[in-house]
Amino acid sequence: MRYGDKVAVDGLSLVVERATITAVLGPNGAGKTTTLETCEGYRRPQTGAVRVLGLDPVRDRRELLPRIGVMLQGGGAWSGVRAMEMLDHVARLHAHPLDTGELAERLGLGECGKTPYRRLSGGQQQRLGLAMALVGRPEIVFVDEPTAGMDPQARRTTWELLRELREDGVTVVLTTHYLDEAEQLADQVHIIDRGRLIASGTPEELTRGSSATVRLVVDQELPGATEAALRAAIDRWSADHHIGVRSISFGSRTLEDVFLELTGRDIEHG
Amino acid sequence: MADLDFTPRPGAAPLRSQVLAQARMEARLMLRNGEQLLLAVVIPVLVLVGGVTAGEHLTLDLHTSRPLVDTFTPGVIALAVMSTSFTSLAIATGFERRYGVIKRLGSSPLPRSGLLAGKVLALLMVQLVQIIVIGGVGQLLGWTPEPGVLGVGLAVLLGTAAFASLGLFVAGVLRAEATLAAANLIYLLLMAGGGVVLPLAAYGAFGDVVRWLPSGALGEAMRTGFIDGGVAWRDLGVLLIWAVLGTTLTARTFKWE
Numbered sequence: 001m002r003y004g005d006k007v008a009v010d011g012l013s014l015v016v017e018r019a020t021i022t023a024v025l026g027p028n029g030a031g032k033t034t035t036l037e038t039c040e041g042y043r044r045p046q047t048g049a050v051r052v053l054g055l056d057p058v059r060d061r062r063e064l065l066p067r068i069g070v071m072l073q074g075g076g077a078w079s080g081v082r083a084m085e086m087l088d089h090v091a092r093l094h095a096h097p098l099d100t101g102e103l104a105e106r107l108g109l110g111e112c113g114k115t116p117y118r119r120l121s122g123g124q125q126q127r128l129g130l131a132m133a134l135v136g137r138p139e140i141v142f143v144d145e146p147t148a149g150m151d152p153q154a155r156r157t158t159w160e161l162l163r164e165l166r167e168d169g170v171t172v173v174l175t176t177h178y179l180d181e182a183e184q185l186a187d188q189v190h191i192i193d194r195g196r197l198i199a200s201g202t203p204e205e206l207t208r209g210s211s212a213t214v215r216l217v218v219d220q221e222l223p224g225a226t227e228a229a230l231r232a233a234i235d236r237w238s239a240d241h242h243i244g245v246r247s248i249s250f251g252s253r254t255l256e257d258v259f260l261e262l263t264g265r266d267i268e269h270g
Numbered sequence: 271m272a273d274l275d276f277t278p279r280p281g282a283a284p285l286r287s288q289v290l291a292q293a294r295m296e297a298r299l300m301l302r303n304g305e306q307l308l309l310a311v312v313i314p315v316l317v318l319v320g321g322v323t324a325g326e327h328l329t330l331d332l333h334t335s336r337p338l339v340d341t342f343t344p345g346v347i348a349l350a351v352m353s354t355s356f357t358s359l360a361i362a363t364g365f366e367r368r369y370g371v372i373k374r375l376g377s378s379p380l381p382r383s384g385l386l387a388g389k390v391l392a393l394l395m396v397q398l399v400q401i402i403v404i405g406g407v408g409q410l411l412g413w414t415p416e417p418g419v420l421g422v423g424l425a426v427l428l429g430t431a432a433f434a435s436l437g438l439f440v441a442g443v444l445r446a447e448a449t450l451a452a453a454n455l456i457y458l459l460l461m462a463g464g465g466v467v468l469p470l471a472a473y474g475a476f477g478d479v480v481r482w483l484p485s486g487a488l489g490e491a492m493r494t495g496f497i498d499g500g501v502a503w504r505d506l507g508v509l510l511i512w513a514v515l516g517t518t519l520t521a522r523t524f525k526w527e
Contacts (some may be wrong), residue, residue: 006451040377045391062381075370078299085295092291095281098274104272106274139278168276216360 014195015192016140019163021172023186025090025179025255031195032175033073037141039173044098053139066094071129073145077117083124087131092197094136107131108157122149130158137202140171147181159185161209183207198262205256275311282379292380292388295397309353309457310400315407318346318466323420343415344407344496345467348489349398351426352466355393355433357457362443363389364449372526382526384423393430421495421502428509429488435516442524453502460485469493481505484512 014036016022024032038050041057041064050057055064077086087104087220090244091097107127112120120128125171126149132139146162147155162172162185176182183203191199191206193235222230231248238245275504284290320338343346366372375385405413439447440456460466464474465486470477480486494502 037282042373042376064377067278067280068377070374072370072374072377075373076367078366078371079369080299080303081295081455089291093283095283096279097278102274110433119498134276136281136379137276137279139280165276168278170276190368262456 001198012192012195014197014200016171016173017188018171019140020187021165021166021185022188022190023176023182024173024175024180024190024192025177026175026192026261027177030177030192032177032192033144034195035192036144036173036175040068040142041065066136067139069133069136069140069141071133071143071146073148074125074129076129076132077125079116081117082114083109083117083128086117087128087135090132091135096137097135098137100131100135104136105133108154123151123154126150126157129152130161134165138170140173141165143172143174145176146174147176147178155181179211179259183255189255191255191262193202193259193263199258203255206255210256272435274401277363285381285384289387289391290378292375292385293391293395294477295343296362296389296392298394300354300396301399306358309357310350310354310396311403312345312483314353314404317349318342318404318407318459319411321346321401321467336501337412339408339413340410340415340497341469342467343404343411344492345469346408347401347404347496348425348429348485348492349461349466350404351397351429351492352433352460352485352488354396354400355430357453358396358439359434360394360441360453361388361450363438364444364446364453367441367526368446376526390434390491393428393434394426396424397430397525415496416499417496418499418501421500422492422507423495424501425488425509428506428513429484429491432484432509432512432516435513435520439516439520440525442520446520461484463524465489482508484509487512 012031014022024035026032034043038045039057040054041061044058052064053067057064079090084100084104087100087109091100104113107130109124109127109131112124117125117128126146130143130146133143143162147158150158159181162174166174166187167204174181174185186203189199189201189203190197191205234245234248283291288414300310321342322339325342337490363372372385376382380388405415408415437453440452444452446473463480464483465473465477465480466489469491472485473480477486481490485503491502491505491509494500494505
C-alpha cells in the first residue's frame with residue numbers, strides 16, 4: 001500500500017479467525033490505519049489481495065459493507081447532530097439494528113443523547129463512534145484506536161464490551177498503540193512497524209520468548225546491593241562458561257519488551 | 271442493566287428507506303441550522319416584502335402590466351431554490367467532507383448513489399417548505415398566481431439539478447472555509463445581478479447575457495410558470511445545459527473524502 005512513493009504498508013500478511021479479538025499493534029505511523037482501511041474497502045492495495053468474509057472489500061463493497069462495522073479514529077458525524085439522532089440515523093440504514101436506547105445506555109451515552117456532536121467530550125465521541133460501528137449487528141467490527149483519549153474507567157468498560165462481542169460471536173479487529181490493551185484483550189497480536197509485520201502470535205507466545213531466554217523469578221524484592229551482587233555472579237558464571245549475556249532485565253517481560261527487542265525502539269515514543 | 275445481544279444479524283435496510291432516512295436527516299439539519307435558515311427563508315422573505323414595498327413606493331417599472339408582487343414572488347421562489355440547491359448544499363457538503371461524515375457513511379450500507387439521492391430529496395423537501403412560506407407571504411401581499419404544474423415543476427427540478435451539481439463542484443474542489451466564502455459570494459452576486467428576482471426586461475440590453483446564466487434562466491422559467499402557467503422551454507433548456515456541465519465537472523473532480 002503506497003501513497004505516492006511512500007510505502008505505508010508493505011508485504012503484510014495476516015489471517016483473522018472468526019469470533020476472536022485481533023490486535024494490530026504498532027507505534028504511530030506504523031501503518032495500522034492504512035491496514036484497517038484496506039480491509040474496509042476505503043483503499044485498494046496496489047499489489048496483493050485482501051479478503052474479508054471471502055469478499056473483495058473494493059469490488060464487493062456493496063455486499064460487504066452491511067456485514068461489517070467500522071469505527072473511525074475520529075469525526076464521522078455532523079457537528080450539529082444530536083448524539084442519539086446520529087445513532088438512530090445509522091440504525092435506520094440497517095435491516096436488524098440493535099435497540100439504540102439500550103446500546104447508548106450500555107456505552108454510557110444515556111445522558112448526552114440530546115447533546116450536539118460538537119459539544120460531546122472526546123471520550124463521548126469515541127463511544128458514539130463505537131456505538132455506530134455496532135448498531136447494525138455486524139459480523140466483524142474494525143475499531144481504530146478504540147480507547148485513545150478515554151479515561152481508565154471508560155477503557156475498562158470498552159474492553160469488557162469488546163470481550164462480550166467476542167462471546168456473542170462477533171470478530172473484532174482493533175488497532176492500538178497501547179501494549180496493555182493488546183496484551184489483555186487480544187487472542188492474536190500482530191505487531192507492525194513501518195508498514196511491515198514484525199511479529200505475530202498470542203500474547204502468551206509473544207511474551208514467552210525463546211530457549212535463548214532465561215527467566216529467573218525470585219520470591220522477594222531484591223535490594224540494590226543484592227541485585228548488583230547477582231549481576232556480578234552472573235557475569236562470573238557467564239565468563240567461566242564462555243556464554244555472552246545480551247541483556248539482563250529485572251522485572252517481567254511484557255509486549256513492551258518484545259517491541260523494544262524487535263525494533264530497538266520504545267513503542268510509545270516511536 | 272439489560273444484557274445486549276450482539277449476535278451478528280447484519281443486513282442493509284431497503285434502499286428506499288435508507289434514502290428517505292438520509293433525506294429527512296439532512297433536511298432537518300438544514301432547517302435547524304441558523305445560518306442555513308437565514309439563507310433559506312429569512313433573506314427571501316425580506317427580499318420579497320422589501321422589494322414589493324419599495325417597488326410600490328418608487329413606482330418601479332418592470333415593463334409588465336401585472337402587479338409587482340406577481341412578478342416578484344416567483345422570482346423570490348427562484349432565489350430560494352438557488353440558495354438551497356447551490357449555497358446550502360455546497361456549504362453543508364464541504365463541512366461533511368471536513369468532519370468525516372461522508373467517510374463514515376461510506377462504510378455504512380448507504381451507497382454513494384443513495385447518498386446523492388438523499389441529498390437531492392432533502393433539497394426538494396426544504397424547497398417545498400420555502401415555497402409554502404414564500405407563497406404564503408406573497409399571498410398576504412396580494413399575489414394571485416396562475417401556476418402551471420409542468421412549467422413550475424420543471425423549473426424547480428431543472429433549477430435544482432443545475433445549481434446542485436454546480437454546488438457539489440464548488441464543494442469538491444475547495445476546502446470547507448473557501449467553499450463557505452465562495453458559495454455565499456456567488457449567491458450574492460447572482461441575487462444582485464443574475465436575473466433571479468428581477469425579470470430580464472429590467473436589465474435592458476444586459477438581459478440578453480443574463481438569460482444565459484443559470485440564475486436568469488431559473489428566474490424566467492419560474493416567472494413564466496407562475497404568471498401565465500406557461501412552460502419556458504428555452505430557459506429550461508439553458509438550465510439543462512448548466513446541469514449537464516455541472517454534473518460533468520463534478521463527476522470529474524469530486525472526491526467524497
